[in-house]
Amino acid sequence: MSISVTEQLLLPDVSAAQSGDMRAFERLVARCQRSVSSIALAIVKDLDASEDIAQQVFIHIWQQLNTLQNPASFLPWVRQITRYLAFNYLRDNKLSSQLRGDEPDSILAAFASDTELTDDLAKAQQNRIMADFISRLPEDSREIVLLFYREEQNSQQVAELLGLSESNVRKKLQRVRELLKEQLLAKYGRLVLTTAPGLGLTSAICSALTLASPPVAAATASAAAASQSSWLGKITLLLSGAMLGALAGVVGVIAGMRQPIKRAASIEQKQQLITLRNRTIAWVISCGVLLTVSYEFTAGAWGPISAFTLFISGLFWANYRGWQLMLPQLKQQGTAAYRKKQLWCVFGLLLGYGAGFAGLIIGLSNSGRL
Structure with missing residues (x-):
């Protein structure tokens, strides 16, 4: 055919x-x-x-x-x-x-x-x-x-x-x-x-993929590369892998914060949102480095799990802070709509973080770290 x-x-x-x-x-x-x-x-x-x-x-x-x-x-x-x-x-x-x-x-x-x-x-x-x-x-x-x-x-x-x-x-x-x-x-x-999706959705999907478990072929290729790595190879990996995921995450943060910043009700609120965006970007990059280091320079599961937990804690705070800053606009939509969005937000966060952690555990198990 x-x-x-x-x-x-x-x-x-x-x-x-x-x-x-x-x-x-x-x-x-x-x-x-x-x-x-x-x-x-x-x-x-x-x-x-x-x-x-x-x-x-x-x-x-x-x-x-x-x-x-x-x-x-x-x-x-x-x-x-x-x-x-x-x-x-x-x-x-x-x-x-x-x-x-x-x-x-x-x-x-x-x-x-x-x-x-x-x-x-x-x-x-x-x-x-x-x-x-x-x-x-x-x-x-x-x-x-x-x-x-x-x-x-x-x-x-x-x-x-x-x-x-x-x-x-x-x-x-x-x-x-x-x-x-x-x-x-x-x-x-x-x-x-x-309403057609553009770079913002692409970035959000790519950011989510960094927390999702990879295909079997990808996991196998990563394991083979790790078994052959030298100190030079580890330094190279430090600039790829999780760091590429972190860079995709940065694009996702920028795209995700674009509309809230654009719709800010005051100069003060806009500046607070910009500050939150910049701090979140710095956090994502730092955790990308930390997660890569934990994989390449530690044995067992404690390093990656600790780095991932720290990463999720920072993202949770950023989401909570962003919700607080946008609270006046959200409440203008009415109590019912506000409560519904609040519930969906909490559900989405728990589902996303839970799926990310599950993917991490599966990856650690497949690589023999767990």
Whole structure:
């Protein structure tokens, strides 16, 4: 069976990632994140949830990459995992944010001008209007329409990413154009494009991967390299491995703090957020060095576990401090919304830190340290 041009371009990075090449996998994330988040969004109809699912998808793929026997089947495999996790999320969470009456048209009026859309439209409104838009679409066309606008209206690219024929994509797009007014669809399309994931999501995923257990091939390669390392090799590793993860973490911190800093209510709050960002960056880099040193210059499990515990403690404090600084804006959304976000934040932190620690223990066990 012939494969598409997009699949051919992905093949070298899929094979390299299966051997433990993190940079190759990061390129796969960058190339596939729009299709993954669009598929998730078509199912859950929530922007934040779709990006959370995208992170889960790529972490799962990184850990299970060696179970993929045919690299040419990478895209169908990714789509299957995305839909499975999205439906699981939908089953476990009740999401409801549809608009009523003329409210969609009043919010869409913001798209008439050429001003920066993300400055004019709050994230909560984006979520609500996207949910309304997706609900208007035929169920079998939702993935196509979302990805079509996020891929800047390239129907061939959409067809290859979703494993469809281009004629099928064009036919379903035409059906949507007939169902919705062309002008209204164009305005919705601008919103879809502005909500497409970019460097921020890529960085967040790559940062999460530094705490996830690697594929079996990657763990084997690392063990072989360690057995052959000299003092010079250890110094080289000090500048790679965990340090590359730390640098990815730095990018994630910068991207994650960008919107809170931008939306600060006062100069004082903005300066406090900038200070918190800089301290968190310094902490991530320091812990990257410490974690690398603990692996390369200590035996057993106590060194890496101590370094990781210290790392998590600092991140927990940074998250808590950031929550405190943004508390006034969060409470403006209402008590119910505030409590819901608070619970999700705590759950996300516990889940992320727990998964990271579990990955560390599994890695230590596989390497014979534990």
